[in-house]
Each structure stands twice: as C-alpha cells, then as structure tokens.
Amino acid sequence: MRMYDIILKKRDGRELTDGEIKYFIEGYTSGDIPDYQAAALLMAVFFQGLNARETAGLTMAMSRSGDRADLSAIPGIKVDKHSTGGVGDKTTLVLVPLVAAAGVPVAKMSGRGLGHTGGTVDKLESIPGFRSMLELPELIDQVRRVGAVVVAQTGHLAPADKKLYALRDVTATVDSIPLIASSVMSKKIAAGADAIVLDVKAGKGAFMQRPEDAFGLARTMVEIGNQVGRRTVALVTGMDQPLGYAVGNALEVKEAIAALKGNGPADLLELCLSLGSVMLLLAGRAGNLEEGRNILAGLLESGRALDKFEEFIAAQGGDRRITENENLLPAAGIVESLPAPRPGCVQAVHAGRIGRAAMLLGAGRENKESQIDLSVGVVLNKKAGDRVQAGEPLAVLHASDARRLEAAREVVLQAYTIGEQKPEPQPLVYGMVP
Numbered sequence: 001m002r003m004y005d006i007i008l009k010k011r012d013g014r015e016l017t018d019g020e021i022k023y024f025i026e027g028y029t030s031g032d033i034p035d036y037q038a039a040a041l042l043m044a045v046f047f048q049g050l051n052a053r054e055t056a057g058l059t060m061a062m063s064r065s066g067d068r069a070d071l072s073a074i075p076g077i078k079v080d081k082h083s084t085g086g087v088g089d090k091t092t093l094v095l096v097p098l099v100a101a102a103g104v105p106v107a108k109m110s111g112r113g114l115g116h117t118g119g120t121v122d123k124l125e126s127i128p129g130f131r132s133m134l135e136l137p138e139l140i141d142q143v144r145r146v147g148a149v150v151v152a153q154t155g156h157l158a159p160a161d162k163k164l165y166a167l168r169d170v171t172a173t174v175d176s177i178p179l180i181a182s183s184v185m186s187k188k189i190a191a192g193a194d195a196i197v198l199d200v201k202a203g204k205g206a207f208m209q210r211p212e213d214a215f216g217l218a219r220t221m222v223e224i225g226n227q228v229g230r231r232t233v234a235l236v237t238g239m240d241q242p243l244g245y246a247v248g249n250a251l252e253v254k255e256a257i258a259a260l261k262g263n264g265p266a267d268l269l270e271l272c273l274s275l276g277s278v279m280l281l282l283a284g285r286a287g288n289l290e291e292g293r294n295i296l297a298g299l300l301e302s303g304r305a306l307d308k309f310e311e312f313i314a315a316q317g318g319d320r321r322i323t324e325n326e327n328l329l330p331a332a333g334i335v336e337s338l339p340a341p342r343p344g345c346v347q348a349v350h351a352g353r354i355g356r357a358a359m360l361l362g363a364g365r366e367n368k369e370s371q372i373d374l375s376v377g378v379v380l381n382k383k384a385g386d387r388v389q390a391g392e393p394l395a396v397l398h399a400s401d402a403r404r405l406e407a408a409r410e411v412v413l414q415a416y417t418i419g420e421q422k423p424e425p426q427p428l429v430y431g432m433v434p
C-alpha cells in the first residue's frame with residue numbers, strides 16, 4: 001500500500017477502505033508517513049468528505065492508536081460529556097460536581113484551550129495546587145472515593161488525534177464534519193465511559209456557525225457512538241455570544257463557583273441542567289429529563305453540588321478555600337472598564353471576537369507552545385437584549401500588560417453591535433439528537 005495512492009483516491013472522490021484508513025493512521029502515528037502527505041489527505045477529505053462507514057473507520061483507527069482507559073473497576077454507568085468548544089464555556093466546572101453529587105460517577109478527560117476557545121484544564125489549573133496530570137490508577141481511585149475527576153488528556157490516549165489536530169490547526173482543515181466527529185469520538189471512545197453526552201455548539205464562536213451544520217455533526221457523532229456500543233446523545237446549543245459573562249481562566253472559575261452557589265448566570269445554569277439531566281437519564285439515575293432536572297436543581301439549592309466541587313478540587317491538590325475566598329485565585333494587575341460609545345440596545349456580542357480579545361490579553365494560546373496568563377480575560381457587563389447608556393461599561397477587561405490591553409479593547413468594541421430595537425432572543429438549546 002502507498003500513501004500516494006490513498007491521497008489520489010480521496011482527491012478523486014473515491015471511497016477509502018478500512019485497511020487504507022488504518023494504514024494511514026498507523027503510519028502517521030508512528031512517524032512513517034510525513035506531515036506533508038497527511039496534510040494532503042486531510043485537505044482531500046475536507047473537500048471530498050467521508051461517508052458514514054469511512055468516518056466510523058477513521059474514528060476507530062484513531063481510538064486504537066494508543067492506550068484505551070478501562071474504567072470497569074468503577075461501579076455504575078460512567079457518563080462522559082464533551083463540548084465541541086466555545087467561549088466562556090465553564091459548564092464542566094459546574095456539571096462534573098453536580099452530576100457526581102447525584103451519585104453518577106464522572107471521569108472526565110478535558111483539553112487545553114487552543115485559538116479563541118478556552119479549555120477546562122487551563123481553567124482548573126488557575127486554582128492553586130490543582131493537579132490535572134493523573135495516571136489512570138490514580139484517576140480510578142479518585143472516582144471510587146469522590147465520584148468525580150477531571151484530568152488532562154494524556155498523550156497516550158488517541159495519540160493519532162493529538163498529532164492530526166495540531167496539523168489540522170495549521171492547514172485550515174479543522175472545520176470539517178468527518179474530521180471533527182472522528183477527533184472527538186476517538187478520544188471519547190478511548191477514554192472508556194459507557195455513555196457520552198455531547199454539547200455541539202453552533203454560532204459565531206463555534207466551529208459550526210450554522211445550526212444545520214451543527215446538527216449534521218451531532219448526528220454523525222451520535223451514530224458513531226451508538227455503533228460502538230456507547231450510548232450517545234447530543235444537544236446542539238447556541239454559541240453566538242459567550243456563555244455567562246466571564247471569559248478567561250480564573251475569571252471563569254469564579255463564575256462557576258457563583259453558579260454552584262446559586263448566583264450564576266441564567267444561561268450557564270440552564271445549560272448545566274439541560275446537559276446534566278441527559279447525563280442522569282443515560283446513567284439510569286433519572287427516569288426522564290424532568291426528574292433529572294429536579295434532582296440537579298435540588299442539589300444546587302442544598303449546597304451539595306458545591307460541597308462536591310470542594311471535595312473534588314481538594315482531592316486533586318487544589319485549595320478548596322477558593323469557594324470562600326476568591327482572592328486566592330490569580331488576579332490581573334490592570335482592571336479597566338470599556339465604556340459604550342453610544343446609547344441603545346445590544347443586538348449581539350460576537351463570541352468569536354470576545355474569545356479573540358481574551359486570547360490577545362494572554363488568556364488563550366496563539367500556538368501550542370504559548371504560555372498563558374491565568375488571571376486575564378474579559379467580563380461582559382452587557383449581553384444581547386440589554387439596554388445601555390453612552391459611557392456605561394459594556395465590559396471589564398482584566399490585563400497584565402498595557403499593550404495587550406490596547407489591542408484587546410478594540411476587539412471587544414468590535415464584538416458589540418448596538419442598535420435601537422430589542423433583538424429576538426437566540427435559543428440556548430436548538431435541539432437534541434437522537
């Protein structure tokens with residue numbers, strides 16, 4: 001078999017066999033197939049697509065490219081959750097302790113941020129002492145004791161995805177449905193959970209801008225998961241504007257703690273209840289979504305979800321006192337309000353641009369080697385539908401460097417559209433697949 005022939009076949013729109021896909025993944029993971037040939041194949045896939053069988057074949061080849069976590073030592077149905085990436089998406093920080101407090105074990109492997117989207121692991125690492133690099137036996141032990149763990153995905157899990165994702169990022173081949181689906185599902189399958197809940201984002205801060213494309217991606221992933229015996233459900237959710245108000249690592253931890261205390265933003269709470277009730281349903285902890293929602297709302301109200309958050313943070317070495325004392329989290333040296341240039345009603349807050357501004361401040365990675373600043377970011381004061389007076393703060397920028405602040409200020413201003421009429425509210429949850 002020759003890589004040249006595989007590229008040619010896909011370039012001409014023909015179907016690849018499972019053997020050819022396996023040859024590519026094994027050769028690329030081992031280093032026998034060079035980046036330039038892999039990049040050519042990715043671009044051919046970008047234009048020609050993959051059918052359902054090829055996408056499933058690629059997913060399975062990628063999930064078998066490294067270790068596969070065996071979570072069978074943890075009793076109960078293990079449910080994982082994955083978001084395709086958004087701005088201000090601190091859902092995992094609330095959802096993991098919340099679902100664990102309901103008695104459903106959660107072993108979650110999360111990513112770091114890249115580009116304008118944030119990563120859960122970076123957010124958690126803003127908590128002093130928090131360790132995100134646990135080996136599998138330690139992870140299993142913590143889930144058995146505490147019911148919840150969030151770790152960084154190790155290089156041993158789906159290494160083909162790690163390499164391919166980095167290559168896609170620099171070859172303009174990220175936003176392809178079969179490539180995103182195989183990337184996400186290969187990791188989820190290798191991570192070993194019995195059931196998977198996917199949060200597929202649609203909108204200006206997401207890979208899929210149009211809800212119909214997000215549904216296409218959701219259907220592809222659900223089909224793959226169910227084919228390999230993992231019960232999989234996806235929610236397609238809105239990402240036109242950031243979720244909640246805070247964007248930036250430590251700032252998002254503060255907002256997640258507020259949500260666990262019952263004082264969080266309404267959209268964050270609603271998304272956590274929507275995703276969490278599906279997790280409880282798949283785990284057999286609730287008979288239907290409404291029952292799941294009621295259980296979760298009760299756990300938030302009683303403070304048991306917050307207790308579970310403290311317990312899981314402390315189990316991973318983090319300082320649990322952050323829930324009482326926010327000053328223990330990193331704080332930026334410069335805090336500056338951004339005044340509205342005119343009065344009116346906010347029509348939209350472009351999530352991609354706010355994510356870009358947070359990245360310019362240093363909250364996200366320009367490339368994989370970038371060092372990030374855990375203290376900086378943007379806290380929105382106004383979101384779509386809010387009225388604003390001229391000079392009233394639209395947002396507050398948290399910065400460590402005056403030059404970066406200057407660049408970010410412009411981008412935040414460009415993210416806001418101010419008009420006259422109140423805009424139609426955008427749906428938070430577009431629908432569920434299946």
Ligand code: URA
Pocket residue numbers: 083084085165174179180181183184207
């Ligand atoms: N998230 C992933 O894990 N992979 C992608 O390709 C896109 C989002």
